[in-house]
Amino acid sequence: MMVRRKSSSLAQVIGSSLILSSCWYNHGATNTVAAFCTMSSRWVSTSTLPSTPTGACSVIANKQQRRRPSASTSHLHMTFEVSSSPAIADSEQPSKITSITATTEQLIDSILDECLRYSARRPIMRQFDPASRFIWRQWRGTVVAETWKSAAKHAIWAVAVFFLFQKYPRCTVGVLDGFHRVWGELLAVTTFTLTFFVNESYNCWRNCLSICYNLQGRMNDFSMALAGCAKRVEPSETCDPNAVETTSKFTPAARKILMIISRYIRVFNILSYASFTRSHRPLLTPQGMRRMVNRGLLTEKEHSILINSRVSATARHNEVLMWMFRTAMDARNSGHFDGGFGFEQNTLLRVQEIRAQGNYMECILQGRMPVGYINFVQVLVDTISWMYPIMAFSSGQSLQMGVVGVVVLTFSYQGLFDLAKRFLDPFRNDFRNAHDPIRVDTLIAETNAGSRRWMFGLEEMPIPLKVIQDGGTDLDFFNLPDEGYTVEEAAQKTKAEEMENAAAMSLSQIPAIADEIKFEDEQQVLEEEFEETQAIMSAPPGYTFVPGLDDVEAEDECTMSDTDESLQPCEEEKDNDEGDQPPSQVFDQFLETATEEYEEAIREEG
Numbered sequence: 001m002m003v004r005r006k007s008s009s010l011a012q013v014i015g016s017s018l019i020l021s022s023c024w025y026n027h028g029a030t031n032t033v034a035a036f037c038t039m040s041s042r043w044v045s046t047s048t049l050p051s052t053p054t055g056a057c058s059v060i061a062n063k064q065q066r067r068r069p070s071a072s073t074s075h076l077h078m079t080f081e082v083s084s085s086p087a088i089a090d091s092e093q094p095s096k097i098t099s100i101t102a103t104t105e106q107l108i109d110s111i112l113d114e115c116l117r118y119s120a121r122r123p124i125m126r127q128f129d130p131a132s133r134f135i136w137r138q139w140r141g142t143v144v145a146e147t148w149k150s151a152a153k154h155a156i157w158a159v160a161v162f163f164l165f166q167k168y169p170r171c172t173v174g175v176l177d178g179f180h181r182v183w184g185e186l187l188a189v190t191t192f193t194l195t196f197f198v199n200e201s202y203n204c205w206r207n208c209l210s211i212c213y214n215l216q217g218r219m220n221d222f223s224m225a226l227a228g229c230a231k232r233v234e235p236s237e238t239c240d241p242n243a244v245e246t247t248s249k250f251t252p253a254a255r256k257i258l259m260i261i262s263r264y265i266r267v268f269n270i271l272s273y274a275s276f277t278r279s280h281r282p283l284l285t286p287q288g289m290r291r292m293v294n295r296g297l298l299t300e301k302e303h304s305i306l307i308n309s310r311v312s313a314t315a316r317h318n319e320v321l322m323w324m325f326r327t328a329m330d331a332r333n334s335g336h337f338d339g340g341f342g343f344e345q346n347t348l349l350r351v352q353e354i355r356a357q358g359n360y361m362e363c364i365l366q367g368r369m370p371v372g373y374i375n376f377v378q379v380l381v382d383t384i385s386w387m388y389p390i391m392a393f394s395s396g397q398s399l400q401m402g403v404v405g406v407v408v409l410t411f412s413y414q415g416l417f418d419l420a421k422r423f424l425d426p427f428r429n430d431f432r433n434a435h436d437p438i439r440v441d442t443l444i445a446e447t448n449a450g451s452r453r454w455m456f457g458l459e460e461m462p463i464p465l466k467v468i469q470d471g472g473t474d475l476d477f478f479n480l481p482d483e484g485y486t487v488e489e490a491a492q493k494t495k496a497e498e499m500e501n502a503a504a505m506s507l508s509q510i511p512a513i514a515d516e517i518k519f520e521d522e523q524q525v526l527e528e529e530f531e532e533t534q535a536i537m538s539a540p541p542g543y544t545f546v547p548g549l550d551d552v553e554a555e556d557e558c559t560m561s562d563t564d565e566s567l568q569p570c571e572e573e574k575d576n577d578e579g580d581q582p583p584s585q586v587f588d589q590f591l592e593t594a595t596e597e598y599e600e601a602i603r604e605e606g
Contacts, residue, residue: 104593108282108291115270115280116295118449120442124209141436143415150385151410158389158406162399176394183384183391190380190413197377198416201423204368205438208361208426212443215272215357219265220450222350226261226328227454229337230254234465247460255455257331262451264324267297269447271317272358273440276365277427278587280440284313285594317358325351368424381417385410 114121128135139145165171231254239246250258274280274288282288286307293303302323311319328347331337388409392402428437467474485493 104287104590104597105291107590107593108288109295111280111283111288112291112295112297114441115266115283115444116297116448117441117445118452120439120445122439122442124439124442126436143411143419146418147411147415150414151407154385154389154406154410155403157386158392158402159399161389162393162402165393171394176390180391180395183387186380186387187384190384193377193380194413194416194420197373198420198423201369201420204364205423205426207364209438211357211361211364212438215354215361216269216443216447216450218350218353218357219269219447220454222324222347222354223258223262223265223451224454225343225346225350226337227258227458229332229339229343230258230455230458231336231338232461232465237466246464247462248464249460250455250458251336254331254336257327257336258455261324261327262455263297264320264327265451266444266448267292268317268320268324268354269444270297271320272361273444275314275317276361277440278429279427281587282590284316285590287594318355321351321354321358374421377417377420381413385414 126141128138231251232248233251234248235246270280270283274283283292289298289303289307292298293300298306306316306319309316309319325347328337329344332339332343332347337343385406388406389402392405397405422436426438427440463475463478
């Protein structure tokens, strides 16, 4: 009886392991944990295996049936909550959980550090030099780097076919007559099909990039419209309208509302890409959402509303979009924004366009290419690659030419097919060994800068409202010649200004030491202008920021983790791709760490 019971338990374990492996491959980690909990409860009721903590398992399993989580707090001391657990915090011996906690927190902080930037460290994709020498020297991300292993396998296969024909020469007589014609026709079909497939895959990649920038553009339109309609404080009527300091500014309440909406735009953008990509998916987890509160992206109230909402975790950005829309409408109804029915219509249109672009991205990522199409192209490419040595050696080619031919053919056809599959994975979610993805951090940084750009651009209005309403001679100060001033007129104006300054200096009787200080200040100004000129001239075309000028603030504000007790110098940023970590690797590393945390918490409870 005991042997039968042990064999039955062993069969259950083996069968359950196969089921869990299939569930993990097809449905991911959440459903796998739920299936494990279900089978664990069955083991407890039907076998003599040690009991498992079914309470925690039931919470995970039941979460599949309900959206709104329970208001009660779990009794498990998860590692990311170790500071609030006196039983663990007061322990004399350091637990393994502490080290795991730091690792999980560092993974989330590394993502948030890039999400909080207002200037991108890298362009949207790897840039190239048109010189042929530069192109030939590249290795990472090229077709040769991706397909050299397949080329080596096909070369070995070609050598084996050659010696097989040498040992059995009768195989090439009669049996393989006309084989090269069949292979030639198959090559033509493969060439046409593969070329069309690469073009369709590139269109998918281009559409994803276009949607990213269309989404960014619609959010900029939304910010620009609100900044232009925000209430302003006009200068005093006694001020000189031509003075530099005579400008209109936002009212304090309108500026605060613009700052809140700009933060909502950043949160919406971050949560959107966390839904689209694996690289930022940890931000949607409970640990990531809590960390966003600690890092100042969300308030406690906003965090509570998001996690308790019936909206799916991967669709929380839609809820933030509604916050943006409703905040703007409430501000308009409260009198903080100017405008009437047109304002409401334009705001609704911008919000609907943002929603449409985000949903279109979801549709493209879910329906990139039918499996049957990819399977057909893969069969064609593999067929001509493996059949080439048979065709070559049956036609009398030498060993050297056959090996070279199969290598070139593999690089051409298999390389193009791998390149097409990389086009179908623009964010490098599935193609783990691929390089040169669309950099999500760059898109987020550009959107962060755009969320404040229009508010800062209208921080001061040079023409006050009073001057426009009067329409008098004060407007003449802003009416400049249509064709500008000539060189002679500009020289006369400069000479007149210098004479006025010299007369003012002679009347003020400034001491000599003041002249030296002024000379040093002028030198400092010239030096700063020269550095700014170099930075502007060196900025790549198409950049929305100037490296070395707009990213100084981001470099100075190096956000440290709450677990760091001492300040440390920020790590040097890398401009190349050597420091890039594949998004799939970040996703797997976070998932493994979260699994270890859960297991350690279960052990601590036991």
